[in-house]
Amino acid sequence: MTAARCAVWGLLLLAGGALLFLAAVRPAHAAEAPPLTLSATPAKVISGQSATLTASIGFSGAVLQVSERRGAEAAFTPTGSVTTGADGTVSWKVSPTLSTTYRVELAGDATWAAASAETTVSVRLRLAFQATKRLYAGRSIVFKAAGIPAHPGARLELQIRRDGAWQTLRTLKLDKRSRAVVKLKARRKSAPRFRVIMAATEELAAAVSRTRTVRIRKGNPYGVPIGPSRFIVVDRSQYKLHYLEHGTIVRSFNCVLGRPGRSTPIGRFRVWGRGVNPGGPFGVRVLWYYRGYGIHGTNQPWLLTHWPRAYSAGCTRLANANALWLFNRCPVGTQVWNVP
Structure with missing residues (x-):
């Protein structure tokens, strides 16, 4: 091999070695990280x-x-x-x-x-929701809703359950205190269920409140409020005693009332005392509601068959079975209205 060829091969070997060295020291690419x-x-x-x-x-x-x-x-x-x-x-x-x-x-x-x-x-949001629990037909149901924490301006939908599906009645807007109040008239006797919902937005997910049942009752002729769980009305003109629960007449009994000169008092009273087996003209039970006036049984049941039934000294007499039934349901504090 000539000297020139030897020189060329030498240069080639040097260049190849340099390339190998550079390849060996070049930094590697960063490895892909495990899944994050x-x-x-x-x-x-x-x-x-x-x-x-x-x-x-x-x-x-x-x-x-x-x-x-x-x-x-x-x-x-x-x-x-x-x-x-x-x-x-x-x-x-x-x-x-x-x-x-x-x-x-x-x-x-x-x-x-x-x-x-x-x-x-x-x-x-947590949607707080309240509605009138009981009322008479023709009165207004009051609905109150609130978003917690406060989110003024949020829009809610008041819904009623009908025919197996929820239907929107009204759209509500939360005020600056994040509250809303609306009134709707109760049309007829029923027990509808209500709720409020909030549709999803970019800021908040959809929300649903608890369901509230409103019991709408037919009104009574005496104007007895719907709140009390037990109530007594004595209708002097009809010689009738009515027992009511939440404004609804549950039972009505014939009664004997005060005779001329000893009439049964008119007014609004409360039961202040109860007596068991008082005997004599009081029969088996007595509910005292005003001074010496009471609602009690009788030892003269035949008087209940006469009209007008005005024979007592001012008390309200019932058949003993009815006096016992009423006594078992009316504690001290029960309201008694005697109406003309």
């Missing part, structure tokens, strides 16, 4: 409640940057950082007031490539 995940438990909460976020990347010591996007906001806002533990995971609590999307990011370095993951915690 982010989850929320629970994923839906009532405003004010907490959820637990858990990030996992499969190795310890990973520093993850945390950011959040609340409601309708367009951009994420940094909130801090977390570091994975020995098992490659890290958990922390959040208490969002609006539906919020959370993001964790691994910045990446010479070892691991960058990675990110997101999850959303949906938040709904």
Whole structure:
């Protein structure tokens, strides 16, 4: 081989060695990171409640940057950082007031490539809802709703259950105190169920209140309020005693009332005393409601068959069985109305 050829081969060998050296020292590309995940438990909460976020990347010591996007906001806002533990995971609590999307990011370095993951915690308001429990047909049902915590301007729907489905009656708007009040007239005797709902928005998840049942009753002719669970009305003109519960007449009894010159008093009273087996003209039981006037049994049951039944000294006499029935239901404090 000539000297020229030897020189060429030498140069080629030197160049090849340089290339091999450069290839050996060139830095490697960063490896793809293990899958980064982010989850929320629970994923839906009532405003004010907490959820637990858990990030996992499969190795310890990973520093993850945390950011959040609340409601309708367009951009994420940094909130801090977390570091994975020995098992490659890290958990922390959040208490969002609006539906919020959370993001964790691994910045990446010479070892691991960058990675990110997101999850959303949906938040709904707690809807407080009240309605009149009992009322007479023709009166107004009062509905009260509130969003907790306060969310002025939110729109709710007042719904009624009809034919197996919920139907919207009225749209309500929460005022500056996050409350709404509406009145609707009760048309007829029934027991409808009501609720309020809030449709989902960018800021809040859909919400539903508790159901409220409104008992609409037919009115009584005496104007007895619907609230008391027990009530006595003595109708002097009809010689009748009526026992009512929540404004509804449950039982009516014939009664003997005061004779001329000893009439049964007219007015509004309350039972102040009770007697068992008083005997004589009082029969088996007595309910005292005004001074010496009472509602009691009798030892002269045939007087109940006469008309007009005006034979007592002012008390209200019942058949003994009816006096016993009434006594068992009317404690001290029961209201008694004697009407003309």
